[in-house]
Amino acid sequence: MSTTRSFRPPGASSTPRAARRTSRLRRALRSWQLYVLLLPAIIHVILFKYWPMYGAQIAFRNYNPADGFAGSPWAGLEHFARFIGSFQFERVVMNTLTLNSLGLLIAFPVPIILALIVNQLQSERFKKFTQTVLYSPSFISVVVIVGMIHLLFSPRAGLVNNVIELFGGDPIFFMGMPEWFRPLYIGSDIWQNAGFSMIIYLAALTAISPALHEAARVDGANKLQRIWHIDIPGIMPVVTILFILAIGNLFNLGFEKVLLMQTDLNLQTSEVIQTYVYSVGLQQAQFSYSAAIGLFNSLINLVLLLTFNWIARKAGQSSLW
Template sequence: MTLTQASPSRHAAVPPAGRDRPPCRAGRWPRIRRAWQLYLLLAPTLLYFAVFKYWPMYGVQIAFRDYQPGGGFLGSPWVGLKHFERFFGSYQFWDVLGNTVLLALFNLLVVFPVPIALALLVNQLTSKRLKHFTQTVLYAPAFISTVVVVGMLYVFLAPRSGLVNNAIELFGGHSVFFMGDADWFRPVYVSSSLWQEAGFHMVIYLAALAGVDPSLHEAARMDGANRWQRIRHVDLPGIAPTVSILFILAVGNLLNIGFEKALLMQTPLNKDSSQIIQTYVFEAGLEQAQFSFSAAVGLFNSLINLGLLLTFNQLARRARRTSLL
């Protein structure tokens, strides 16, 4: 009898769904007025992208015109795909594109996976003092400017007084002119990029490893898993979404190789391998004042990057990995 009386009261205490909810105020502007502080905080970022990212797209039309500074964008004659056809038909097209692709792929294959390995190894250090010291040593090169890094390369790799060549001669080898040999441009470029950028990307993966549930490691330890097995089955799956996102961004920015370093490392002796799209645009656009032609080459480079970004993002989505969209 007691159960029969308690049951209706318990059900009666639950109100019908949606009856106790406050009415939703329809309309966009009321919601904006309620959270105006958040929109005010977001306004500088939106203004930055509007002024420096979207408004300059108006100038893309220069690639389809024979630009004349006196006439401006609209006053310059429309030439369509003339500058693109000129670039595709140039004898330098395949050399410049090949140098860019080879350097970009070499840089991606070497620089991208090393920070992941460094983060996994540093994360296994048990001493906090040693861990912090290692992070500082690996991260410090990221604060050095590109100009200083290239200057260090010229000093260390000098044919006569360079530290590297002195070590080579000490062990019985012959001096190598690294900065003047086209075959050594890519190895020197990629190795210096690895030294400068690996620590910065390592910190991102360390932050992702900090979000891995410690109970997973405890369960794996109780099951008898050793350190390498925990890295393989716990740490790597835990940072897989971060790796996927950064890989998509890296592929989408594949052909946008560091312009400053390539230009500073470029010499007449290594130009056969150091002439990439970015340095070619600089040479044609600023040194030779071919504004429309250089804009067409730069637009071609951006379209290739956009295509790579969309392609690999779609592949990641089909593989059920984390994607941008």
């Protein structure tokens, strides 16, 4: 840096600042090949991420294809007002909130508990076997998971109803009952994903110094006490960050699965903001109106993320930034 600054070729700009700028530019040019490597990814984010962000302005316009994103006439907040005033608003927002916060409260602790238990296992082989089995469902596609739910919980010849009948109960039409939608959704989510999240916590647990456990053992602490006083505080930073991220995704998570699990009969609980956007926007082609609903959704997400991140930072826990 210092050499390039003192070296001033004839004809170059006379101020040191301009010279510094040209030397930086020259350095950047010399590594032009790096920019070539970067180019496809940049084109990708511009086309498929930033252009849609720019296009999100149709939420404030009356979009028509001929005029494009920026040419369509302004509508102001009309679409937002229509959504908030619509009879669907309360149901859709409440369903989203209930499904996701219940899901978070119930499903979030499961992988942590599993990881704490698996971490205490003495037999390496049993440990490995457990891990493999528990996370194997995370490779199954959403479509197949929902297909499995349909089959296993079918009122006719479904495994679950066979068990119920074995104990003398009456078969239940699970997929047709609004009150069963949430338990099925959350339960199958735990079934599929708890194992994979467990691995992240296990990784965090292995980072805890074994010396701490040794010392605690010498002092006569039993396993439960060691989990409580060493393991849980040890993984708390990871837990906090994953929790904040989960909160930030509160309104996004599992939308594909909700869509697949929807039946005409359980819409009362299964219609969430994003499936509503899908059906209004893409099936009924009300682009601007549904874009406004989508934007409303993203806004709540961002606010939740920022709020919880702020709370975590205030509480002295680790935060995203």
